[in-house]
Amino acid sequence: MSFDPIHFQELTNRYLIGKLTPAEFSELETALRHDPEARRIYRQACRLDTQLRAKAQELETLKRRAIKRRNLILIPTAVAALAMIFGGVILFGNRGGARIAEVSNAVWNENNFAPGDTLKTGTKLDIESGSALIAFDSGATTLLTGPARFQIKSGNSGFLAFGAADSVAATPDSHGFAIKMPVATAVDIGTAFRTRVNRKTDSHVSVTQGEAGVDVGGKQHSLLEGMALEVKAGNPSVIVRIEEGDLTPAFKFPTIAAPSATDYADASQAMASVTIKGRLGLSSQNDADPATLNDGKGQTNGTSPREAFYFKGDEIGSIIFDLGSKVSLSKVNTYSWHEPGNEATLNAAFQSYTLWAYHGDEMPPVSDNPRIDGWKYITEINSDDYFEIADQKDRPRQQACSIEGANGNIGKYRFLFFDVKSSHFRNHDSIRAYDGAHTRFGEIDIYVDEN
Numbered sequence: 001m002s003f004d005p006i007h008f009q010e011l012t013n014r015y016l017i018g019k020l021t022p023a024e025f026s027e028l029e030t031a032l033r034h035d036p037e038a039r040r041i042y043r044q045a046c047r048l049d050t051q052l053r054a055k056a057q058e059l060e061t062l063k064r065r066a067i068k069r070r071n072l073i074l075i076p077t078a079v080a081a082l083a084m085i086f087g088g089v090i091l092f093g094n095r096g097g098a099r100i101a102e103v104s105n106a107v108w109n110e111n112n113f114a115p116g117d118t119l120k121t122g123t124k125l126d127i128e129s130g131s132a133l134i135a136f137d138s139g140a141t142t143l144l145t146g147p148a149r150f151q152i153k154s155g156n157s158g159f160l161a162f163g164a165a166d167s168v169a170a171t172p173d174s175h176g177f178a179i180k181m182p183v184a185t186a187v188d189i190g191t192a193f194r195t196r197v198n199r200k201t202d203s204h205v206s207v208t209q210g211e212a213g214v215d216v217g218g219k220q221h222s223l224l225e226g227m228a229l230e231v232k233a234g235n236p237s238v239i240v241r242i243e244e245g246d247l248t249p250a251f252k253f254p255t256i257a258a259p260s261a262t263d264y265a266d267a268s269q270a271m272a273s274v275t276i277k278g279r280l281g282l283s284s285q286n287d288a289d290p291a292t293l294n295d296g297k298g299q300t301n302g303t304s305p306r307e308a309f310y311f312k313g314d315e316i317g318s319i320i321f322d323l324g325s326k327v328s329l330s331k332v333n334t335y336s337w338h339e340p341g342n343e344a345t346l347n348a349a350f351q352s353y354t355l356w357a358y359h360g361d362e363m364p365p366v367s368d369n370p371r372i373d374g375w376k377y378i379t380e381i382n383s384d385d386y387f388e389i390a391d392q393k394d395r396p397r398q399q400a401c402s403i404e405g406a407n408g409n410i411g412k413y414r415f416l417f418f419d420v421k422s423s424h425f426r427n428h429d430s431i432r433a434y435d436g437a438h439t440r441f442g443e444i445d446i447y448v449d450e451n
């Protein structure tokens with residue numbers, strides 16, 4: 001049967017006012033599944049529906065006033081006229097939920113959802129693969145990409161328990177649209193943004209358009225277009241930003257400061273020392289000197305091994321900062337830069353490490369079990385995961401990672417232990433280790449609260 005757009009528009013209009021028979025509903029559903037033009041018409045109708053809701057509400061108010069005045073004649077006529085102007089799409093329905101607008105190759109773990117399905121507040125969606133576009137009553141939309149678990153919280157908010165969701169909140173009603181996550185909430189300020197939650201419940205927000213606010217335990221953080229942050233689950237939880245630099249010796253980043261010569265751990269301050277602990281046969285590359293990590297600057301170019309610190313070959317290694325005494329840590333910034341000379345070093349700006357800390361004056365052993373040895377877990381950094389890098393050639397070649405306490409400082413510690421992982425791409429086992437393929441750290445800055 002060929003697709004009849006006029007007939008489909010009628011079906012959609014009747015669906016939106018809740019007047020479809022089961023047979024018609026099935027017809028609508030089939031068209032949505034199989035016909036892109038049907039989906040376009042449906043989306044347009046939903047948008048109009050949202051725009052009209054505001055108008056309809058005004059009219060409802062007028063109607064109530066009219067009832068008070070016992071003048072019931074004019075208002076229904078006005079509603080009908082408006083309905084005709086806008087193609088008959090009016091919804092005086094439940095405002096507390098959403099609908100499935102579209103699905104694409106969706107495989108559901110529990111309940112199956114199809115286009116047109118109503119999602120009341122509280123409805124849980126568990127999508128294994130493929131995607132589903134959710135249209136909130138407010139006009140906001142969220143594209144859920146599997147695997148993901150999501151719950152409708154209201155007509156203008158949802159909870160992302162796991163996975164990725166891309167939201168657009170562009171209608172007046174959707175101002176303040178919120179995606180809650182386990183350790184943060186992203187709130188629209190007229191925007192399009194992406195939210196991600198991983199297995200550890202780390203909660204990531206990146207803004208693709210406009211501006212969004214991120215609420216972390218009552219503290220607000222503002223993100224403009226192109227900016228991102230990740231709230232790491234933990235005790236205390238920390239906020240991580242990883243940004244791409246301008247590929248110059250100035251190390252300019254969107255929000256993260258350039259390498260500093262005045263941070264607490266800088267050699268110029270004479271408060272801290274940095275050492276390398278060997279383990280698992282570790283040896284540092286001959287040219288590399290850990291003193292480059294707190295000399296107040298990054299590299300002067302992207303191919304200068306003597307100005308960077310990196311571990312040899314495929315080994316993992318440990319960088320230890322001794323801050324001299326227990327201090328209140330406010331921020332830790334790590335910088336890397338490397339212009340790849342060949343495939344083996346594609347590319348060594350990747351940052352992957354676990355940060356541990358210790359408060360006492362006797363440093364615990366550095367072994368494979370930091371937690372058992374008494375080290376306190378702070379967070380785990382993986383810049384490929386942060387940037388969602390699928391191909392190592394897309395890695396930013398100059399990176400800064402900034403770790404701050406989500407609510408106040410990170411804690412009071414004397415020792416910091418960076419448990420650095422191999423920078424080799426996890427999905428490219430065929431690329432073997434070469435000397436110099438490891439992350440080229442240019443500087444590590446450690447900031448403390450002075451009071």
Ligand SMILES: [Ca+2]
Nearest residue numbers: 260266296445
């Ligand atoms: Ca420094």
